[in-house]
Amino acid sequence: MDSVPRMISTKSPRAGTPRHSLVVVGALTSLLCICVPVTPSAAQVGSSSAPAATPDPQPDTRALVAQLDRLNAENREPEAAALLEQLRGSRTEAVMVGLELLASEGLSSELTVRSICALAAEEVPVEMSTLVLDQVVSSPTLDDWTKRSCIRSFAKIIDASFLDLLLQFALDPEREINLRVSALLVATSRWPLESRPTLVQLLESAQDPVMHHKALQYLAGFGDPDDLPLIEQFVLNRDPATAGKALSKEYGLLILRSRAQEDVIPLLDSILRDGSWPEEVHERTIDLLANSELAGGPAVLRDARIHVGAKVRSRIDAALTERE
Numbered sequence: 001m002d003s004v005p006r007m008i009s010t011k012s013p014r015a016g017t018p019r020h021s022l023v024v025v026g027a028l029t030s031l032l033c034i035c036v037p038v039t040p041s042a043a044q045v046g047s048s049s050a051p052a053a054t055p056d057p058q059p060d061t062r063a064l065v066a067q068l069d070r071l072n073a074e075n076r077e078p079e080a081a082a083l084l085e086q087l088r089g090s091r092t093e094a095v096m097v098g099l100e101l102l103a104s105e106g107l108s109s110e111l112t113v114r115s116i117c118a119l120a121a122e123e124v125p126v127e128m129s130t131l132v133l134d135q136v137v138s139s140p141t142l143d144d145w146t147k148r149s150c151i152r153s154f155a156k157i158i159d160a161s162f163l164d165l166l167l168q169f170a171l172d173p174e175r176e177i178n179l180r181v182s183a184l185l186v187a188t189s190r191w192p193l194e195s196r197p198t199l200v201q202l203l204e205s206a207q208d209p210v211m212h213h214k215a216l217q218y219l220a221g222f223g224d225p226d227d228l229p230l231i232e233q234f235v236l237n238r239d240p241a242t243a244g245k246a247l248s249k250e251y252g253l254l255i256l257r258s259r260a261q262e263d264v265i266p267l268l269d270s271i272l273r274d275g276s277w278p279e280e281v282h283e284r285t286i287d288l289l290a291n292s293e294l295a296g297g298p299a300v301l302r303d304a305r306i307h308v309g310a311k312v313r314s315r316i317d318a319a320l321t322e323r324e
Helices: 021-035 061-073 077-103 110-120 126-137 144-153 160-171 177-190 192-204 209-222 225-235 246-273 279-291 297-304 310-323
Strands: none
Touching: 061 077, 061 110, 077 110, 077 126, 110 126, 110 144, 126 144, 126 160, 144 177, 160 177, 160 192, 177 192, 177 209, 192 209, 192 225, 209 225, 225 246, 246 279, 246 297, 279 297, 279 310, 297 310
16 A cells, blocks of 8 residues: 555645546546456466356446435435445445546535445545545535535544644534534544644634533543643633633533542632522532532532522532432
């Protein structure tokens, strides 16, 4: 495999940039020379007194891919699934055909594109898989769900040339949320150091709670103590434009508890005594102090109950009673 030249630029592709069909055709030609064995002629095989056996005719892979596309376009799912299984026997040829059709926009169903991604995810040259990924994620016409499916299929083989594009997807609020999460997950798991500025940017921006949640989760996953002040700063943020939602703050508190242990108790105590926090945050704080392994958590609750309002006091009493 190392002898196969790369077929795409080392520069990161950009969404919405069409690819030239000639580049894909040239790449496919090179791959075809490498991947498809040459059938020996009758003269090479030699003569025999026995009549030569006539091989069973192989199905036309191109026709099968076209048929799969029609079945998907007509939502004939069982037939399409059976045909896709048949194509696994000629996986490399099917992916080559799919690449040609992707380059010429010759596929009518995005289900077929996802099927090509699934076929290309295993047992084909990595250069071919990279070409499929490049065609799909840079397409201006394919939807975000298809791009997300392709990224997930190739999560283990995506190379660094796609990092910038993955981070762009993660930051783009106009993109479908599952595409953004998948792109961020692949980027942070493969290139944590390079992805950290994007996580910080997500945490400090007026994004939706899901992306706040994921940014907190992946930052915590790095295990870097230097990230704890950033997470604490986010949890205490009161700016309506960048404070996130209660879900994000709850998750931030969980991270602080698991990473900072007893050092987080003063922060939890201050939140508990501040009646302006949302109910969800108070509930999470009480739960952490009552039911986690934080040393002295119940004692903090008993001391705080005389300084809080009736609603919070009632929750504290219920939590302490349940613990006992």
